[in-house]
Structure formats: structure tokens, C-alpha cells
Amino acid sequence: MRLGLVIDLDVCVGCHACAIACKEWNASGTIGPLSDYQPYGAEPSGVWFNRIRHYEMDEYPNNKTINFPMSCMHCEDADCVTVCPTGASYKRAEDGIVLIDQDKCMGCNYCSWACPYGARELDRSSGTMKKCTLCIDRIYDQALPVEERQPACVLTCPAHARMFGDFDDPDSAVSRTVRERGGFPLMPELNYNPTNTYLPPRRKPVIPVDTRPRGGLKESIKQFANKLVRR
Amino acid sequence: MHPAFSVIFFTVASGAGFGLFSLLFIADTFKLGGGFSDQQLVIGGLVALGLIAFGLLSSTFHLANPKNAWRAFSRFRTSWLSREGVFAVVFMPLALIYLVCIWFDAPLWLRETFGFLSAVLAWITVFSTGMIYACLKTIRQWNTPLVPANYLALGYASGSLLLLLGAVVAGLDPAPFIAMAALIVSIAAVLKAIYYFWIRSTGLTPTINTATGFTRAKVKLLDTGHTHGTFLTQEFGFQIARRSAGLLKIVVFGLGFVLPGLMLVWIFNEQGGQTAAAVAALAGIVGAAIERWLFFAEARHVVNLYHGAQRC
Numbered sequence: 001m002r003l004g005l006v007i008d009l010d011v012c013v014g015c016h017a018c019a020i021a022c023k024e025w026n027a028s029g030t031i032g033p034l035s036d037y038q039p040y041g042a043e044p045s046g047v048w049f050n051r052i053r054h055y056e057m058d059e060y061p062n063n064k065t066i067n068f069p070m071s072c073m074h075c076e077d078a079d080c081v082t083v084c085p086t087g088a089s090y091k092r093a094e095d096g097i098v099l100i101d102q103d104k105c106m107g108c109n110y111c112s113w114a115c116p117y118g119a120r121e122l123d124r125s126s127g128t129m130k131k132c133t134l135c136i137d138r139i140y141d142q143a144l145p146v147e148e149r150q151p152a153c154v155l156t157c158p159a160h161a162r163m164f165g166d167f168d169d170p171d172s173a174v175s176r177t178v179r180e181r182g183g184f185p186l187m188p189e190l191n192y193n194p195t196n197t198y199l200p201p202r203r204k205p206v207i208p209v210d211t212r213p214r215g216g217l218k219e220s221i222k223q224f225a226n227k228l229v230r231r
Numbered sequence: 232m233h234p235a236f237s238v239i240f241f242t243v244a245s246g247a248g249f250g251l252f253s254l255l256f257i258a259d260t261f262k263l264g265g266g267f268s269d270q271q272l273v274i275g276g277l278v279a280l281g282l283i284a285f286g287l288l289s290s291t292f293h294l295a296n297p298k299n300a301w302r303a304f305s306r307f308r309t310s311w312l313s314r315e316g317v318f319a320v321v322f323m324p325l326a327l328i329y330l331v332c333i334w335f336d337a338p339l340w341l342r343e344t345f346g347f348l349s350a351v352l353a354w355i356t357v358f359s360t361g362m363i364y365a366c367l368k369t370i371r372q373w374n375t376p377l378v379p380a381n382y383l384a385l386g387y388a389s390g391s392l393l394l395l396l397g398a399v400v401a402g403l404d405p406a407p408f409i410a411m412a413a414l415i416v417s418i419a420a421v422l423k424a425i426y427y428f429w430i431r432s433t434g435l436t437p438t439i440n441t442a443t444g445f446t447r448a449k450v451k452l453l454d455t456g457h458t459h460g461t462f463l464t465q466e467f468g469f470q471i472a473r474r475s476a477g478l479l480k481i482v483v484f485g486l487g488f489v490l491p492g493l494m495l496v497w498i499f500n501e502q503g504g505q506t507a508a509a510v511a512a513l514a515g516i517v518g519a520a521i522e523r524w525l526f527f528a529e530a531r532h533v534v535n536l537y538h539g540a541q542r543c
């Protein structure tokens with residue numbers, strides 16, 4: 001199995017609900033707490049596993065705002081695991097999830113240097129590195145109904161921009177969607193082989209905008225009247 | 232990258248210590264300048280081991296959870312950081328046996344064997360220190376074979392200047408030590424110049440386009456999505472102005488290579504001069520420390536592409 005996420009950049013509305021749900025679940029989960037520094041102060045900061053950035057693609061009139069959620073990509077060739085000197089970082093053979101053993105981590109930050117996606121953040125209160133667990137304490141929980149055995153971010157997304165599944169199975173919903181929509185990985189040139197895949201925005205017809213006013217006597221009188229009224 | 236002072240101190244001090252120890256072995260084997268006495272060799276060796284031990288100790292200060300530091304020896308097979316720790320720890324007993332051999336006048340083959348083994352391990356350890364940085368694909372300025380080469384050259388340059396100071400204090404003929412220091416310092420200067428030249432060009436690196444996957448249009452960041460700084464901006468956001476970096480490079484060359492070079496000429500002409508030797512050693516080490524600071528300050532991690540950088 002190779003579990004991971006598909007994120008639909010065409011659908012994501014940038015509401016940050018996935019980040020909030022992630023924080024809520026994981027702050028009280030097996031890897032918690034996720035410390036906040038000055039949450040109500042002048043310089044609020046803290047540990048998050050999921051961060052949403054906002055980009056603008058191309059230029060007016062072809063521009064588009066893209067909301068860009070990012071969490072751990074659970075890479076196939078994860079350098080964060082190989083560089084870890086203590087063995088705290090590991091990748092599970094059975095489902096490909098990259099995890100950090102909080103009892104072994106010495107907080108040297110080296111794994112965060114090796115990660116190109118900024119998925120790892122040091123928690124100052126525990127002195128250990130923390131990262132997305134793909135809600136491992138949720139997806140295998142037999143006490144939950146089957147449809148709820150998914151990461152918190154996927155369940156909460158109001159736009160259904162996130163999917164969770166097995167990328168090793170060519171007939172899984174995630175694999176099929178990635179094939180049909182032309183999903184792509186981030187920074188493939190670094191050869192980390194990230195599992196999480198992004199779906200591009202769909203092509204939309206350009207809506208013609210008529211910027212010049214129509215001519216004619218009626219239009220000229222209208223404009224003249226408007227000018228008078230404005231004065 | 233954020234320059235952490237404990238790591239700068241560690242790499243400079245342990246580099247100088249490993250350099251000094253291996254060159255001390257060479258000076259002992261070839262009896263350079265008439266040869267150090269056994270007592271002087273042991274003192275020199277202990278100074279080198281002290282530098283290494285202090286360096287290793289200070290490296291634990293940048294750990295957020297140092298109580299797990301002992302686990303760092305466990306991933307020898309994949310991690311250069313782990314390898315460096317293991318090699319440094321294997322070096323210590325070998326180096327101590329070498330010094331014991333000198334002190335108790337052991338047979339020459341035993342003394343030379345352990346001296347050679349510890350010199351080789353010193354080389355491997357400094358190489359591993361460089362590889363910690365050079366193996367990261369995420370930082371273009373580090374992902375080059377010039378990085379371990381620079382670490383070795385600067386470590387040995389600092390070591391050779393310290394050894395020259397020792398030779399001058401011990402009253403040996405300084406000429407062979409001057410020649411050795413001149414050669415190693417020039418090699419270090421040339422390698423550093425190549426490095427600075429090399430990182431000037433942008434090369435093939437990830438851009439904001441490959442980082443977001445939108446490779447067919449211009450992409451710009453609108454909002455990072457956080458109110459204040461995060462761990463990522465604190466650790467990787469550090470930037471140095473191109474002008475200040477250029478000025479610091481001049482300081483690195485002036486203090487680290489030119490001033491020690493002038494001092495070498497001075498010692499050679501005056502035949503002695505402990506002050507000059509001390510100035511050379513100090514300038515070399517301070518130059519190496521500034522070089523190390525700049526090495527961190529100039530490194531641009533690709534995560535900055537998600538914080539507005541167009542390329543790294």
C-alpha cells in the first residue's frame with residue numbers, strides 16, 4: 001500500500017478548514033500537543049502540519065488565484081528519513097506513511113533541512129520534530145465507521161478538494177482521478193518521488209470583456225447626461 | 232539558512248583540531264624542523280583533542296532535545312550526521328593510544344600505526360562533516376563536492392597554522408612548518424575561491440514554477456497563509472544582502488588567507504616571532520569562523536519557493 005492525498009487545485013477555495021481540522025485532531029492525538037507560541041499575542045506562531053498558501057498564476061486577463069494546501073508528501077525516496085541520525089524518522093513499509101518517533105527524536109532539525117516541502121516543524125515545547133501522520137490514529141481506528149476512517153483534513157474539506165487513498169492500487173479512486181485529470185507531483189526534479197499528487201485547475205473559456213463603450217447618438221447623449229449629473 | 236553559532240563553533244574548532252592532530256602525526260613521522268620532543272607532541276595532541284571535544288560538546292547545544300543525543304550513533308548506514316559522530320568517537324581512543332605510545336616510548340611500528348590510523352580517521356571525520364551539508368539536494372549552495380573539499384582544506388589550514396605556532400613556541404626550525412602552512416592555506420584559498428565562483432551562477436535548480444507545478448505561466452505568491460513567522464521562516468528565511476556577502480568574502484580572504492600568509496613571510500624573515508605565529512593562527516581561525524557563518528547565511532533552501540522566492 002502507498003497511502004497519500006490528492007489535492008484538487010481547481011476546487012480548493014482556500015478556507016483553511018483542512019489546517020484547522022488537522023490542528024484540532026492532532027493536537028489531542030498521539031503526536032500532540034502542537035504547541036502555539038503567543039496565540040493571542042502580537043506575534044502568533046505555532047506548529048502546523050498543514051499550511052495553505054495562495055498564488056497567482058499568469059497575468060491579467062488570464063490570471064487565476066490558486067489556493068495551495070501543503071502537508072507531508074510521504075515521499076517514496078524520503079531524504080528526511082535517510083538523513084535522520086537517531087532513527088526517529090521512519091517510513092512504514094506496509095503503507096508508506098512517514099512518521100517520527102517522538103521518543104527517539106533529538107531535535108537536530110536535520111530532517112527539516114532535507115525536506116524540500118517544508119513539511120516538518122520543530123515543536124519548541126517538546127524539543128522534537130513533528131509532521132503530518134496522515135492521521136494514522138484515525139485511518140486504522142476500528143471503532144470509527146468505515147467512511148470516517150480518513151484523515152481529518154479530507155473529512156472536513158467543504159469543497160471536496162481532498163481525496164485519500166492507495167496509490168499502489170491502479171483502480172483506486174485516487175489513482176483513477178490522477179490519471180483522468182493529469183495529476184502532478186511537486187518539484188519532481190529533486191527525485192523524492194512524493195506520493196501526494198496535485199490536480200491542475202481545469203481549463204475554462206476566457207470570458208470576453210468589452211471594455212470600449214458602444215458608439216452612437218443615444219450613447220453620446222447618455223454620457224453627456226451622466227457628466228452633467230456628476231457635476 | 233539561519234546560522235547557528237554552536238554549529239559554526241563546532242565545525243571550526245573540531246576541523247582545526249582534526250587538522251592539527253593529523254599534521255602533528257606528519258611532523259612527528261618526518262621529524263619536521265628537528266622534531267618535537269615527546270612531551271611537546273603529547274601537549275599538542277591534547278590541545279587538538281581538546282578542540283575536538285569542545286567542538287563536539289558545543290554541537291549538542293543546538294539540539295532541542297539533547298537527552299536523545301546518544302541515539303545519533305544508530306543510523307550509521309544512511310546518515311552522514313550519524314557517521315560523523317561514529318567516526319569522531321572511533322578517532323578518540325586511537326588518538327589517545329597514539330599519545331600513550333609517544334609518552335611511554337612504545338615501539339615505533341605501534342606508534343606509527345596508531346598515528347596513521349587516527350590521521351586517516353581525522354580525515355574521514357572532517358569529510359563526513361562536509362558531507363552532512365553536501366548531501367542535501369534541497370540547498371544548491373551546499374549540494375556540491377566543493378563543500379567537503381572546503382571543510383577539509385580549511386580544517387587543515389587552521390591546523391597547520393596552529394602547528395606552526397607550536398613549532399615557533401617550541402623553538403624548532405620553522406621553515407618546514409612555514410612551507411607546509413603556506414601550501415595548505417593556498418590550497419584552501421583556491422578551493423574557497425572556486426566555491427564562491429561556483430555558487431554565483433544559478434545552475435539547474437527548482438523554481439517557483441516546479442515547486443507549484445505551474446510550469447507554463449508566470450507564478451507569484453499572494454499570501455503565505457500565516458500571520459507571523461513560522462518554524463520554516465525562522466530556520467530557512469535568513470537572507471544576507473549581496474553587498475554584505477561580498478564584503479564578508481573580502482574579510483574571509485583578508486583575515487583567513489592573506490594575513491596568515493603575510494605572517495608566514497614575517498616569521499620566515501625574522502627567524503622566530505611568537506606574536507606573528509599567534510596572529511597567523513588566530514586570524515586563520517577567525518577567518519574560518521566568518522567563512523562558516525557565510526556558508527550558512529548564503530545557503531538558500533528550496534522551501535523559500537513557498538515563501539515568495541522565484542528561484543533558489
